[in-house]
Amino acid sequence: MIKHLKIGIVCYPTYGGSGVVATELGIALANKGHEVHFISYDQPFRLDLYSENIYFHQVNVPDYPLFEYAPYELNLTSKLVDVALHEKLNILHVHYAIPHASAAVNAKHILATYGIHIPIVTTLHGTDITLLGKDKSFKPVIEYAINQSDAVTAVSENLKAETLDNFNIKNEIKAIPNFIDMSLYNQECNKSLRNKFAKKDESILVHISNFRRVKRVQDVVKIFEKVNSQVPSKLLMIGDGPERLKAEQLCRKLGIDRQVKFLGKLKGIEKMLSIADIFVLPSETESFGLVALEAMASKVAVISTNSGGLPEVNIDCKTGFLSDVGDLNKMANDTIHLLKDTDKLNEFKNNALAHAKTFDLPNILPQYEAVYQDLSCKIKK
Numbered sequence: 001m002i003k004h005l006k007i008g009i010v011c012y013p014t015y016g017g018s019g020v021v022a023t024e025l026g027i028a029l030a031n032k033g034h035e036v037h038f039i040s041y042d043q044p045f046r047l048d049l050y051s052e053n054i055y056f057h058q059v060n061v062p063d064y065p066l067f068e069y070a071p072y073e074l075n076l077t078s079k080l081v082d083v084a085l086h087e088k089l090n091i092l093h094v095h096y097a098i099p100h101a102s103a104a105v106n107a108k109h110i111l112a113t114y115g116i117h118i119p120i121v122t123t124l125h126g127t128d129i130t131l132l133g134k135d136k137s138f139k140p141v142i143e144y145a146i147n148q149s150d151a152v153t154a155v156s157e158n159l160k161a162e163t164l165d166n167f168n169i170k171n172e173i174k175a176i177p178n179f180i181d182m183s184l185y186n187q188e189c190n191k192s193l194r195n196k197f198a199k200k201d202e203s204i205l206v207h208i209s210n211f212r213r214v215k216r217v218q219d220v221v222k223i224f225e226k227v228n229s230q231v232p233s234k235l236l237m238i239g240d241g242p243e244r245l246k247a248e249q250l251c252r253k254l255g256i257d258r259q260v261k262f263l264g265k266l267k268g269i270e271k272m273l274s275i276a277d278i279f280v281l282p283s284e285t286e287s288f289g290l291v292a293l294e295a296m297a298s299k300v301a302v303i304s305t306n307s308g309g310l311p312e313v314n315i316d317c318k319t320g321f322l323s324d325v326g327d328l329n330k331m332a333n334d335t336i337h338l339l340k341d342t343d344k345l346n347e348f349k350n351n352a353l354a355h356a357k358t359f360d361l362p363n364i365l366p367q368y369e370a371v372y373q374d375l376s377c378k379i380k381k
Helices: 018-030 072-087 098-113 137-146 157-166 189-198 218-230 244-254 270-275 290-297 328-340 340-357 360-379
Strands: 008-009 035-041 054-056 091-095 120-124 150-153 173-175 204-210 233-239 259-264 278-281 301-305 320-323
Touching: 008 018, 008 098, 008 259, 018 054, 018 091, 018 120, 018 290, 018 360, 035 072, 054 072, 054 218, 072 091, 072 098, 072 360, 091 360, 098 120, 098 137, 098 244, 098 340, 120 137, 120 157, 137 270, 150 157, 157 173, 189 244, 204 218, 204 270, 204 290, 218 233, 218 244, 218 278, 218 328, 233 244, 244 259, 244 290, 278 328, 278 360, 290 301, 301 328, 320 328, 328 340
Parallel strands: 008 035, 008 091, 035 054, 091 120, 120 150, 150 173, 204 233, 204 278, 233 259, 278 301, 301 320
Antiparallel strands: none
8 A cells, every 4th residue: 555655846837748747747646645745946837726735835046146147956956955854755756857856866965964865756858868968068967867866767768768878877767658637638529619710621730839949840830831732721839939930930931821820828728639630740859749648638640750759659550640850741641641531530539549548647647656655665674
């Protein structure tokens, strides 16, 4: 029987996969009776409900005249020590190697001077490995943070392999996939909502991301232009970020700006996904592809690249189609093929829903609880 624990969760509060997973994990743990303490510089955007088992501790970063840049990692370390001491935490679960795991390791060493030994679980989400990991100046810090953690998880088998290939890691890495709460997603199309965006004979394509360069949002627009020339359709672009303006300008240049709607950041993406026919994700790399899984949970077929962990989520020729990065013709032709073949599209949609159910929260949560319980027992010994 799993005992109730006091768990500190460190994550980014922003609109992104790691923050979503960390927040949903904390909420699920709280619902099972664990006491969860979120520690971040702002309240996670998905954390908009009250629970007697959930607490939020804000990391304040004062503007010190001495420093040119605010020392966030030092402030985070101090906050972790303070929360662990006064809330008597059993576990620290940090999402991302730096700065979160490195700050947690420093906090762990400080806490040891008080006679407190608290284990650290580090979850790797991708950018800390695929982006920061390519910067050699960060490599020693990332290796140290991972190797000093008491348990390490990665959100896909691909990310686990990439981490082991690129770093000198002595710790075991356990692949625990990202998850979704299937109860949050709608499989029935909201017709009145759909009618606001598309005519009866038009298909709807959707893209959701943080609009960073790695998401290749201009490729989404180019793919849609090819699709729209063959199949009457609309494109919904959800999210925001540095590449949004370029994508908007490209729509105007191609003369499809009336067919493309930029909706910005939305909390209720489940409603928008339920009206879609195809989800498009032409990313340069995805450590997992949580947003593709969210689309599949809404019974939407996926057109994506085959990079990173995406093939573990989007099964080629079953839940959608995979293509090489930049192969816009194939991605467009695959989309057109599905939209013109209603039976095949419905088959893919049903397959997508069935595969998404294997990532349902009740299937994944026990894997994290087992990691916590194992570490908790080791500390007692």
